[in-house]
Amino acid sequence: MKASPLILVIGALVCAGPSPRAADAQAPAGILIDDDAAEFTGQWVKSSKESPLVGPAYHHDNNQGQGRKSARFTPDISAAGEYEVRLIYVATGNRATQVPVSIQSADGERTVTVNERAEVLVNGVPRPLGVFKFAAGRGGSVTISNSGADGFVVVDAVQFVPVELAQAERAAKRAAGFQAGASGPAPASAKTKKKEEVASRFVASPGNTELAARAKAEPVELAKDAKPSDVDGKSYDLVVVGGTASGVACAVRAAREGASVLLVHHTRHLGGMMANGLMQWDALYGGHRAPLFTELLANIEKYYRTVYGENSRDHLVARFTQEHYPMGWAEPHVAEREFNRLIAAEKRITVLLAHYPTAVERDGALLRSVTLREYGGTKEIKVRGNVFADATYEGDLFALAKVPYRSWREARSEFNEPHAGVVFCNIAKGPAPQNAVDGNLNIHPYGSKQGTIDPTSPFTADRAVQAYNYRFCVTKDPANRIMLTAPPPGYDREEFVHFGRKGIATNPGPNQKSHMNSPILPGENHDYPEADWAKREQIIARHKNFALGLIWFLQNDESVSAKQRAEFRQWGLPKDEFADHEHIPHEMYVREARRIVGRHVYTEHDNSLAPGFARTPVMSDSVAVTDWYMDSHSCTTNSRPGFHYDGKLILTEESRPGQIPYRSLLPQGVDNLLVPVCLSATHIAWGAVRLEPVWMETGEAAGVAAAMALKQKISPAQLNPDQPCENCASAASW
Numbered sequence: 001m002k003a004s005p006l007i008l009v010i011g012a013l014v015c016a017g018p019s020p021r022a023a024d025a026q027a028p029a030g031i032l033i034d035d036d037a038a039e040f041t042g043q044w045v046k047s048s049k050e051s052p053l054v055g056p057a058y059h060h061d062n063n064q065g066q067g068r069k070s071a072r073f074t075p076d077i078s079a080a081g082e083y084e085v086r087l088i089y090v091a092t093g094n095r096a097t098q099v100p101v102s103i104q105s106a107d108g109e110r111t112v113t114v115n116e117r118a119e120v121l122v123n124g125v126p127r128p129l130g131v132f133k134f135a136a137g138r139g140g141s142v143t144i145s146n147s148g149a150d151g152f153v154v155v156d157a158v159q160f161v162p163v164e165l166a167q168a169e170r171a172a173k174r175a176a177g178f179q180a181g182a183s184g185p186a187p188a189s190a191k192t193k194k195k196e197e198v199a200s201r202f203v204a205s206p207g208n209t210e211l212a213a214r215a216k217a218e219p220v221e222l223a224k225d226a227k228p229s230d231v232d233g234k235s236y237d238l239v240v241v242g243g244t245a246s247g248v249a250c251a252v253r254a255a256r257e258g259a260s261v262l263l264v265h266h267t268r269h270l271g272g273m274m275a276n277g278l279m280q281w282d283a284l285y286g287g288h289r290a291p292l293f294t295e296l297l298a299n300i301e302k303y304y305r306t307v308y309g310e311n312s313r314d315h316l317v318a319r320f321t322q323e324h325y326p327m328g329w330a331e332p333h334v335a336e337r338e339f340n341r342l343i344a345a346e347k348r349i350t351v352l353l354a355h356y357p358t359a360v361e362r363d364g365a366l367l368r369s370v371t372l373r374e375y376g377g378t379k380e381i382k383v384r385g386n387v388f389a390d391a392t393y394e395g396d397l398f399a400l401a402k403v404p405y406r407s408w409r410e411a412r413s414e415f416n417e418p419h420a421g422v423v424f425c426n427i428a429k430g431p432a433p434q435n436a437v438d439g440n441l442n443i444h445p446y447g448s449k450q451g452t453i454d455p456t457s458p459f460t461a462d463r464a465v466q467a468y469n470y471r472f473c474v475t476k477d478p479a480n481r482i483m484l485t486a487p488p489p490g491y492d493r494e495e496f497v498h499f500g501r502k503g504i505a506t507n508p509g510p511n512q513k514s515h516m517n518s519p520i521l522p523g524e525n526h527d528y529p530e531a532d533w534a535k536r537e538q539i540i541a542r543h544k545n546f547a548l549g550l551i552w553f554l555q556n557d558e559s560v561s562a563k564q565r566a567e568f569r570q571w572g573l574p575k576d577e578f579a580d581h582e583h584i585p586h587e588m589y590v591r592e593a594r595r596i597v598g599r600h601v602y603t604e605h606d607n608s609l610a611p612g613f614a615r616t617p618v619m620s621d622s623v624a625v626t627d628w629y630m631d632s633h634s635c636t637t638n639s640r641p642g643f644h645y646d647g648k649l650i651l652t653e654e655s656r657p658g659q660i661p662y663r664s665l666l667p668q669g670v671d672n673l674l675v676p677v678c679l680s681a682t683h684i685a686w687g688a689v690r691l692e693p694v695w696m697e698t699g700e701a702a703g704v705a706a707a708m709a710l711k712q713k714i715s716p717a718q719l720n721p722d723q724p725c726e727n728c729a730s731a732a733s734w
Contacts, residue, residue: 029159029166029169030084030159030161030162030165031159031160031161032054032157032158033073034055035054035055035058035059038071038072038155039072039073040059040069040071041068041069041071042068042069042070043062043064043065044059044061044069044071045060045062046058046059050090051090053121053156055156058155059154059155060152060153060155061146061149061153063149063152063153065146066147066148067145067146067147067148068146069145069146069153070143070144070145070146072141072143073141073142073143073144073158074140074141075134075140075158076138077135077138077139077160078136079136080106080133080134081133082132082162083131083132083133083134084130084131085129085130085132085159085160086126086158086160086161087099087101087129087155088156088157088158089116089120089155089156090120090154091119092152092485093117093485094152095116095117095151095152096116096146096151096152097116097117097151097486097489098114098148099115099145099149100112100113100144100145100147100148101113101114101129101145103132103140103141103142104141104142106132106134106139106140107132107133107377107379110130110132110376112130114129115582116151116152116153116154117151118482118583119482119575122576123575125166125579126159127582128580129142131163131268134160142158223270223343223349223351224344224351225268225351225352228355230350231262231350231352231372232381232382232383233382234262234384235384235385236260236261236262236383236386237259237261237386237710238251238261238262238385238386238387238388238389238706238710239261239262239264239388240254240262240263240264240388241264241357241388241389241390241391241392242265242389242390242393242397242677243264243269243272243351243353243391244272244393244695244699245271245272245273245274245692245696245699246272246391246692246695246696246699246702247263247272247389247391247676248263248270248271248272248699249290249292249293249695249697249699249700249703250700250703251263251343251346251349251703252342252349252700252703253291253700253707254703254704254706255346255348255349256346257703257707257711258710259348259387259707259710261348261350262349262352262385263349263350264353264355264356265352265353265354266355266375267353267354267375267587268354269336269586269587270340270351271335271336271340272695273692274330275332276585276586277332277470277471277472277515277516277585277589278471278515278692279331279473279513279514279515280326280327280328280329280507280509281326281327281328281692281693282628282691283320283326283328283628284436284443284446284627284628284629285327285442285444285627285657286320286328287322287442289696289697290624290696291700292342292696293696295342296338296339296342296696297320299338300318300320300328300330300334300338301315301318301319301328308510314510314511317508317509317510318330318509318510322442326507326509327444329510330510331509331511331513331577332578333576354374354376355372355374356372356373356375356396356533357370357371357373357396357397357400358371358380359400360401362401362670365669365671365672365715366670366672367385367388367401367672368384368385370382370383370385370388370400387706387710388673388674389675389676389699389703390673390675390677390678391676391677391699391702392677393590393593393677393678394590394593394594395407395529395593395594395596395677395678397673398596398667398673398675398678401667403596403667403668403670403673404667404668405594405596405667405678407463407465407530408463408464408465408683409421409422409461409462409463409464409465409635409683410461410682410683411460411461412460413459414461415603416605417604417605417682417684418604418654419450419453419604419649419651419654420604420682420684421457421458421459421462422461422646422647423453423457423459423647423649424453424454424638424645424646425450425451425453425457425643425644425647426452426453426642426643427448427449427451427644427645427648428448428450428451428452429447429449430447430448430449431449432445432448432449432653433652433653433655433656434653441656443657446629446652448650449650449651449652450650450653452642452643453643454642463526464523464526464635464636464647465525465526465528465591465592465593465635465683466591466592466633466634466635466647466683467520467521467523467525467634468588468589469518469521469543469588470543470584470588470589471515471517471585471589472515472551472584472585473573473578474514474571474572474573475511475512475513475514475571475572475573476514476571476572477511477512480576481571481574482572482573482575483569484548484551484573486552487548488545489545490549491545491549491552492549493553495546496549496550496553496557501520502518502550502554503516503517503518504516504551504554504571513574516547518550519546519547519550520633520634521542521543521546522636522637523637524543525539525543527539529593540588543588544588548584551568551571554568555568591633591690592632592683592686592690595679595681595686596667596668596675596680597667597680598663598665598667598668598675598680599663599664599666599667599680600619600661600664600680601664601680601681602661602680602681602682602685603681603682603684604654604682604684604685606619606658607626607656607658607688608658615656616656616658616659619659619660619661620661620721621661622659622661622662623662623665623697623698623701624659624694624698624701625658625660625694626658626659626688626689626691626694627693627694628655628688628691628694629652630649630651630654630655630685631650631687632648632683632684632686632687633647633648634646635647635648649684649687651684655688658688660689662701662719662721663680664679664680664681665698665701665705666716666717667680671717671718672715672717673716674716676698676699676701676702677695677699679698702716704725705719708725
């Protein structure tokens with residue numbers, strides 16, 4: 001019997017249960033159940049028209065009898081534990097995009113949906129449905145249904161892999177350059193050759209194999225997350241909610257200063273937007289900021305220098321420097337790995353993933369505990385802390401603590417900000433600010449600036465925040481590129497015919513990758529900041545499908561010229577990014593949500609030249625510097641004759657680097673809570689605050705403040721900003 005392409009590609013790390021073996025190939029990891037062993041309900045068709053990945057054939061529902069057909073797989077689990085569950089199918093363009101798959105595990109039943117038009121193998125490893133806890137024996141199951149299917153539902157096999165082996169399997173494939181089929185003789189039959197062709201679609205191009213092998217010289221230890229039961233009822237010096245770049249910096253710095261830290265994030269992936277498609281560091285100053293930011297940049301640069309060579313294009317474009325713009329880049333998986341490196345090195349940090357806050361216990365001016373719920377589930381745990389930090393993009397922890405906050409545009413009259421409120425305007429071309437162009441200011445000029453402003457704009461407050469989008473990572477490497485085979489659910493071409501931001505890729509980054517910043521939906525995100533996660537998921541899905549729809553339109557619609565379509569079709573989703581999420585980032589780009597009303601509100605005046613001085617106001621308790629200009633994407637789709645935008649601001653000429661005070665990280669009314677992300681700023685000033693380099697500064701400052709307060713046995717709000725951090729390990733490097 002010849003080995004199937006799946007076995008050829010994924011290979012065995014260990015076998016934790018019964019699975020088929022081939023004489024000329026290693027068996028896949030864990031338990032692999034072929035479709036022939038499933039319990040079918042309804043009439044299914046056995047087929048080998050397309051090359052199956054497991055066994056001689058697969059089953060499909062013939063695109064008939066929706067809701068009346070199912071296939072049930074029951075594994076015999078030899079050892080209780082957490083298993084990654086994988087559905088194996090043969091992807092083509094006529095498959096169903098919303099296949100319901102119900103997993104019955106020790107934690108109960110959970111249903112996920114699978115897009116069977118997406119390739120199942122990513123870098124030689126099947127995409128997971130998730131991680132589930134199974135008891136020993138035959139008490140668990142996986143059931144695939146054709147309820148609501150919009151195409152053929154296909155079942156080839158189901159695989160159960162112990163989670164540690166699944167992680168090691170992906171790491172091994174990545175390090176080895178995703179080579180497949182190294183063992184065993186080449187099959188002779190035409191049928192098996194076709195199977196090999198299926199497998200070869202997931203093999204990196206020849207040049208990448210050597211590069212990946214060179215990357216093995218830099219092994220990376222990923223941060224391991226705790227089980228909820230290991231955390232429930234425990235107390236920590238610092239509880240950080242939000243595994244963003246800022247949250248990572250906060251946790252790492254506090255741990256290095258001796259604090260025990262719990263870091264919580266609502267997805268299973270740390271790093272925030274740099275690990276979710278942003279890719280470039282939005283900065284205009286290429287110098288030193290803070291120790292952990294510099295350390296992270298050095299690790300990223302070391303990776304690209306090691307893999308691609310000293311002074312190679314990929315090394316130079318990724319390197320953070322003021323010599324070019326963007327200042328620096330990182331592929332999402334590289335950024336995520338380096339954030340994990342920082343966390344994994346600290347033994348005092350406990351990581352809890354896929355959880356979010358639902359309640360807090362507040363005792364006057366102090367938070368005592370936070371209740372955390374599993375994302376997508378109902379189980380809750382409670383943890384206690386001496387200090388808390390809200391490093392989420394949404395501000396969910398401080399909202400539960402009922403501190404004052406805003407999630408809207410202020411009126412011009414509130415802080416006398418010239419650009420505040422509902423304002424109709426235009427954008428002009430040309431580099432700014434002028435003194436940076438002239439070389440008198442050490443920031444990189446930007447290529448656009450504020451145009452005319454309608455003086456009759458109302459300048460009033462409203463509930464708007466600037467537009468969000470998905471920042472898809474895209475690639476033009478044919479060996480790593482996945483092209484859309486169909487439009488997304490709800491596709492309406494009329495939305496895109498007159499859409500004003502027709503683009504896929506922006507600046508070219510490392511490894512033939514770039515990011516997509518064009519699809520925005522002004523106004524459709526206004527409910528997001530205050531919504532629960534169920535409502536947020538609906539808003540997220542709308543933004544995701546709109547972005548996919550724009551790609552489909554630009555690559556396929558006849559209203560786009562043939563030449564332009566060909567250019568747009570150079571780009572596709574990368575096989576080696578977000579493999580467990582259909583190659584789409586795990587998080588949407590939430591540019592602005594809640595903002596605390598802190599002990600200092602950072603305004604447009606704080607980020608502009610002070611009257612009579614050639615600099616911004618000096619803050620006696622400054623902890624971070626802004627170098628980006630005050631900007632905002634459109635807040636609504638409204639316009640006026642002669643003025644194209646509502647709220648789109650590019651205040652490059654008006655802005656200057658400003659100092660963010662420690663007081664802006666302190667909410668009113670709660671003394672042991674620090675807010676390094678959704679800090680105290682107006683909507684206008686927020687444009688200069690909302691950048692990942694700035695948030696890594698404020699996050700690390702929050703970590704230092706937490707550690708100092710713990711050592712002095714006071715709350716962070718009681719710290720004396722003039723007191724040096726005499727016993728801090730970081731003091732010498734600031």
